[in-house]
Amino acid sequence: MEFHWNRGISQICAGIVDKDTQLFMANEAKKRMEPYVPSMKQNLTRDVRVYVENGKGIVHYMSVYANYQREGNVMVDPITGNACFTDSEGHKWSRKGAKKVKTNKKLVYTKFRHPLATSQWDKAMMTARGDDLAASVQRYIRKKG
DSSP: OOOOOSSOHHHHHTTTSOHHHHHHHHHHHHHHHGGGSOOSSSHHHHSEEEEEETTEEEEEEOSTTHHHHHHOEEEEOTTTOOSOEEOTTOOEEOOTTOOOEEEEEEOOOOOSSOTTOOSSHHHHHHHHHHHHHHHHHHHHHHHHO
């Protein structure tokens, strides 16, 4: 017999476990997600907050480009068709005020620091390590009594 979660673990635990347990679960999820988070310069993995809000543990990647990285699609300026401009020193910028549009082209992540780096890193972690996360939360709850 197989068992599959049809909801995220935070949805299952919302309203059932206390704030300390929700915070523990979010911190454990953050630790388990790290190998899947793109990390060229480690900005995403360093600029992250973990907290409880509205009865849910939250792992919030604070970088302005976190959602772009998580979604995993190249975004371009609709007028120029460019993702960005680069000068001779490697500095990158976009046209001021440009609202970028999503393309079907996927981002290519460097695997140097995190060989498992991918888009949708939360889903990748839950697929690969969700059982570990659930077991860790169960141990925490048992220890709390």
